[in-house]
Amino acid sequence: MNYLAHRNFLAVLTLSWLWLSTTPSVLGQGVVVPDEPAATMSLDDIRVGMTGYGMTVFHGTEIEPFNVVVVSVMPNSSPGRSVIWIRCDDPRMVESGPVQGMSGSPIYLWDGDEPKTLGEGGKLIGAFAFGYSEAKQCLVGVQPIGYMRETATRAHMPEDEAQAGARGGSTRRVIELLDRIEGLPQAGGEDSLSRVRLRAIRKVLVHATGGEERGENVAAVSASLRDPSGGVSASALMLPISLGTSGAAELFGPLLEPMGLLGVASNAGGIAGAPPHGIDPAAVMIQPGSVLAIPLAYGDIDLSATGTVTDVLPGGEVLAFGHPMFGLGKSNVPMATGYVHFVMPRRSISFKSSGTLTPLGTLVRDEGAGVVGIQEVRYTVAPVEVTVNLPGQEAKTYHYQVVNEPTLSAVLTATVIYNSIQVVHGVPAENTIRTRATMRFTGGRVIELDSLVAGGSAANPVMDMLTPLSVMAINPYEALEVESIRVNIDVEEGNRMATIVGARLQRSQVAPGETVGVFLEIQHYAGEIEKRRIDVHIPDDLNDGDYPLTVSGADSYAAMKIGSQPHLMVTRNIDDLAGFIQETMNFRSDAIYTAIMLPPKGLAVGRTEMPGLPSSRAAMLTSPTSTQAVPLMRLIDQTFDADMVILGQANFILNVRKP
Secondary structure: OOHHHHHHHHHHHHHHHHHHHHOOOEOOOOEOOOOOOOOEOOHHHOOOOOEEEEEEEOOEOOEEEEEEEEEEEEEEEEOOEEEEEEEEOOHHHHHHOOEEOOOOOEEEEOOOOOOOOOOOOOEEEEEEEEEOOOOOOOEEEEEEHHHHHHHHOOOOOOHHHHHOOOOOOHHHHHHHHHHHHHOOHHHOOOOOHHHHHHHHHHHHHHHHOOOOOOOOOOOHHHHOOOOOOOOOOOEEOOEEEEOOOHHHHHHHHHHHHHHOEEEEOOOOOOOOOOOOOOOOHHHOOEOOOOEEEEEEEEEOOOEEEEEEEEEEOOOOOEEEOOOOOOOOEEEEEEEEEEEEEEEEOOOOOEEEEEEEEEEEEEEEEEEOOEEEEEOEOOOOEEEEEEEEEOOOOOOEEEEEEEEOOOOOHHHHHHHHHHHHHHOOOOOOOOEEEEEEEEEEEHHHEEEEEEEEEEOOOOOHHHHHHHHHHHHHHOOOOOOOOEEEEEEEEEEEEOOOEEEEEEEEEOOOEEOOOOEEEEEEEEEEOOOOEEEEEEEEEOOOOOOOEEEEEEEEOHHHHHHHHHHHOHHHHOOOOHHHHHHHHHHHHOOOOOEEEEEEEEOOOOEEEOOEEEOOOOHHHHHHHOOOOOOOEEEOOEEEEEEEEOOOEEEOEEEEEEEEOOO
16 A cells, blocks of 8 residues: 555544544444343353363454363462463464463353354353463463453442542652663663663652652552563463564563563554555454454554453443553553454464554453453543654654553653654664654643754654653652643754863963863864863852862763752652753753852752851751751853763862952
8 A cells, every 4th residue: 555545544543533532422333232241151160171262363353263171270379369271272372372462362161061163152251361481382371251340340430439549659660660761772871861861850759759769560460460480480461562663662662561561563664554455444343352452652653552352241341351451440541443464473472463443432440350441432642743854855744642641651652753763764874863842741831852862863862751751641749641742853964972082271270250261172973173162150259269160061960960959859749840850851962061069058958948047057957857958069050052962071170269
């Protein structure tokens, strides 16, 4: 299909999504709702050796059966919960083993003397949910249907009750996410400006939560079900999510994996396309065994997680997955019909490559036994506009809608931006990338970024955005949503990196009110050494003494500035937090900074500075009974435009004496 046809399809799909996302209506089509609940078999009636079948989609949208036999019923595999273990002898399952994306496939067992026709009859026992990696047989753990239906009783819980506890432990989750981001090679060198920003914001969160030093798994419920052991314990099957290019899957997959999502590459270019020929989206219904897609970002791309529908109740509630997605109780993400490109067999655990068709409602519960969806739009989305200007190409603008899900919004936004840069071709080997971004959140909070990176990759423009987006979406103070994001990325050929390789002072002894010259030698990347003079002003009221003077790029200056003013890391509310984040974003990599360090004078209590505090009062505030007061450090700093990314630093001692 040509590019124009792709765009026409996307225009229709996006219009339908926008209508659904802004219209609080009840949807009446697309879900096969039974008059009576499907007959089920209790755990007490299940015996080893009983046979039956499962239902799932292996290709396209056709629901097909596969045969199963009961291996065991394992009581109390978790507190008060049992798991049914089955073996799947279908040739397709023998080849693939447990398949990520089959989570939720309904399993039926035949009872007594009833006809044993594959795909017909039987009673529902639960959902295909758990498996082992590296297994030589296709052994699968089944989540009992009784636990899943019990979850459905909370699908229509009032909003205030559903919200209670939904954000519990959220700050620890975002701290863990920041730790994973910092661990990415694309986060820059050990002392890069990106890492300085990230570590400072992480420290603020640690202070805000009373000194927590490490995060925990995003979904505590699902953590015990994942498989960190290399295949020696059963784990909940992850949900495959298409991430566009292979580079995007490699970069963002590690951030999503602890959330139960398996990042896979969907195509080489990252732009969404129509479903395969022969699939009519209007004819595909949500029913047991069908694909259940979770479209998390859409528009000029389709980032969808997919599993399988287990059961539909007479009230229209859709049960799926048989294990948690994030395990946070309340949920507000879209559900949609979907299709399967193919099943990818792997030596570890195979997965389905799938896509989204038609939105049909919202997943409202996400618990240990599975997820529950209803035919009502409750989720919200944020528009993300990305304009990319690559050398030799006309500027192109891409439009997306990203679901407001606190745990995922930042990574999803970074993923669509990364894919936007890679659509036509990659960035030149020798490059300079400027990223300008405006991130708007509810309550009128705005974070702006203006970043210049030399010799970077398509990942660099998103590294500095990941931190503020993550922290604002999951913060210790109040629930926020992203309202809109606008990003402009300009890529030019040529590396505008430069390093300070030499420096000297015009003179070391100066008087208050004077200006002293600093003569710099700046080595351009693979180029000549430029000589530049900057003039440092000495304040009129500076007392006699010896003062350290540092001349540096943004990375060294940011570390010094943040480290010398720890009181600014004390935040009491979301506005304090947003203000501190913006301060870290204001450091410019295309500038030369000078900083004169002054000795401590006065105290800071919380965020309140008291530079002229009498010594007697200072002694009272710094007594062992108070932990809020810290010595007040100050920098006298100046900024000089450089039009290049400055690295390195030079250090001097200024001898200030009155005439």
